[in-house]
Amino acid sequence: MNLERSRSIFNGIPRLDPLLYLPAAILLLVGTLMVLDTTYFLARTKLGDPFYFFKAQLLHIGLGVLVSALLSQFSRSGLRRLAGPLTVMAVAMMVAVWIPGLGIVRGGARRWVRLGPLLAEPAELLKFAMVFSLADYLARRGVQIYRVQAGLLPIAVALLPIVALLLKEPDFGSAVSVAILAFVMLLAAGARLKHLATGGAIVLAALGLQIIAQPYRIRRLAAFIDPWRTARGAGFQLIQSFIALGEGGKWGQGLGAGRQKMFYLPQAHTDFVFAVLIEDFGLVGGLVVLALFSVLVFRGMWIAQAEPDAFASLLGFGMSSLLALQVLINISVVIGLIPTKGLPLPFLSYGGSSLVMALAELGVLLALSKDRARNWLPSRQYSVGQPPGGLVSAPLPGSPADARVSRGESAAKRA
16 A cells, blocks of 8 residues: 555656756756856855855755755656645745744845754745645636636735735745746636736735835835946946946856956855856857756746646646746846846856755656656647636646537537
């Protein structure tokens, strides 16, 4: 009995999908070089050990690879059983941030929890767990997702206290990420666009009020609009990022030859590592990195599209969307498309929680790709059966799309 149950959770050693693990491995290698490049002088000056951050990053990679390898062996039913425990763990850690002795304050923000010798950022686990819980909930609700009271409203009520905790830390970037992630997963599940548009307008208004309510956010917005007016203040970081991008040119200065990391560009090893990468490897190097991320995201989307199970399809779509969202926000900040947010770049930025969660996302996609590791293109077309506005491959049970498919099959049999 126990053996059968374990087999339902784990599905043996998977055939690894090269379109997932190869781009991720290259990004990890580039990220390791960038961490060494951006932290050598910082660690030598502040800690006396120029390789301190580099060695810590190697430990983070080792832990993340173990987590990824473990998740990649789960079956679809095993992954679904993780939704509850992951959600409970994430909420508990979000609450632990406010417990004296556990929560850590840095730079005026309370975003970290001390777990023995380690520091963890609960917001990273929260986003990961949220994809699981939303995929499970949306797959179970089926046709109910088309009704506000039974579909959209319960999700909004559940997410409201979570977003409030994130804003109180404060972690505005993660709060925005959670809202966007919920929106795209509801869209993928087939929620009505008019309901999503109404909810999105309310969320945008609430986030706008949050910006107005905090003076430092207004300063960030003003610096984003005209960073040169506050070149020695709120606009300093963005201007230094622009300088790094400009110095890189087409081919870059060469690995380690860039100067912005030498105490000119704040957070060069975390939030603005992409600017240093451009300075070292140029526009060409930046485009290569973007291409690697694109391969990961599009492969994940294809896996979600080809998955017949609603939960697995939504889970794959959510993990791919989470990865794409993190990349999009980080690079948009670096090149000045949106105001500064404290979100790292997956696989490249220094950090324990963000790196481990990025590798965990990879592990989930590897688990879902077991049966398609050697398939490069979709094996069948999905022209019917989509829920209205939905992106998942299979219609949700009991949905109007499912009913249309059933009627079509009955008509074919009669014919």
